[in-house]
Amino acid sequence: MIGKKDIYFDQLNGIRFIAVFLVLIDHWLIPINPFAFFGHLGVVLFFVLSGFLITRILFKSADDYRKNHSGLLVKIFRFIYRRSLRIFPIYFLLLFLGFLFSLSNFRQVWPYLVFYLPNIFIMLKGTWLGIWDHLWSLAVEEQYYLVFPYFVLLLNPRSYKGLFFAMIVLGIGTRLGFALFASHDVKESNWMWWYVNPFSALDCFGIGGILAYLFHYRQADFQSLNYLKLGLAVSIFLFCAVLVLAKYSDYSHDNIWSIIFERLFGALVAFFIIGLSVRNDTWFLSSFLKLRFISYLGQISYGIYLYHNVVMNYFHDSGNTIWYYLKSYLPDFHLELVNFTLYKFLICLIILIGLSSLSWYVIERPINKYKNRI
DSSP: OOOSSOOOOTTHHHHHHHHHHHHHHHHHOTTTOSOTTHHHHHHHHHHHHHHHHHHHHHHHHHHHHHHHOOOHHHHHHHHHHHHHHHHHHHHHHHHHHHHHTTOTTHHHHHHHHHTTOHHHHHHHHSSOOGGGTTHHHHHHHHHHHHHHHHHHHHSOGGGHHHHHHHHHHHHHHHHHHHHHHSOHHHHHHSTHHHHHOGGGGHHHHHHHHHHHHHHHHOHHHHHTOOOHHHHHHHHHHHHHHHHHHHHTSSSSSSSHIIIIIHHHHHHHHHHHHHHHHHSSSOOTTHHHHTOHHHHHHHHTHHHHHHHHHHHOOSSSOTTTSHHHHHGGGSOOOOOOHHHHHHHHHHHHHHHHHHHHHHHIIIIIHHHHTTTTOO
């Protein structure tokens, strides 16, 4: 078992960078990007990473609760307080800007955004949310944070493996139920129902939880695990095979490969990447993940993810984004589609990094200093 001393994982910010950059490629390079799965894989990587980090934090709290009989409600309150301190300030700042400037459809959907329910809106209405689309994944994580701590703190450690197995089964089962029982029309027109459903993400969190269990309670076994690199190679192969099978299915969304297996095998890829990154020994991506600039971008990745749709949005650009107002002041190079899309991507990336850096130094980092006050 790992002791109380906090551990700094020097490669995980690099993984955050990879995850958010996959999302940016998917959302910002739409006209020329043949890899539409990048955004989904990036979100899955975030889910598994959250499953690992959050579960490990809760394990430490649960160990202390059982050993010292400290207050259960205090542990839960402290967890929610720290998560809220990290997530809420710039989230609600963004919503305030949406209200102030009437961005996109804010006035129609604000109750869902304020109460962290954009994924529920998408499930009920069968439509996306304008420039607020990406907030569904933050809602899924927040809903997970509100429920999951009770299970870890109240269950006996011997039951943890069963808990994670149940989460994986429930996540896959939710998507399987949609694949089996939803009509063809629903699966094609409202495929987002399974995509943003909080239960559909449970296998990702459960797989991250298994990694946390191995790291926290089976540290010696974890460090001596063989074949992690082989596992990564196999999981990447399976993930790519699923993408090919989905591409050549009769329907874009009504196929089991997209609904059930894409997220599952993406989560396995994330499992092995994170597992290799938190071990004591190095692997072939270690040097890249620990690069100072890459690590910094991972550190500000929450701001990058949160603000990116306000910097530029391919489908809802008009009147809603920085790019929309800025482009008339930029030189017109009469670029063809590919070069223009890359030019726009680069300009918006510079703006986004600047905005996220400002957010980090002025708001997020100063507020984070208060997370240990309770």
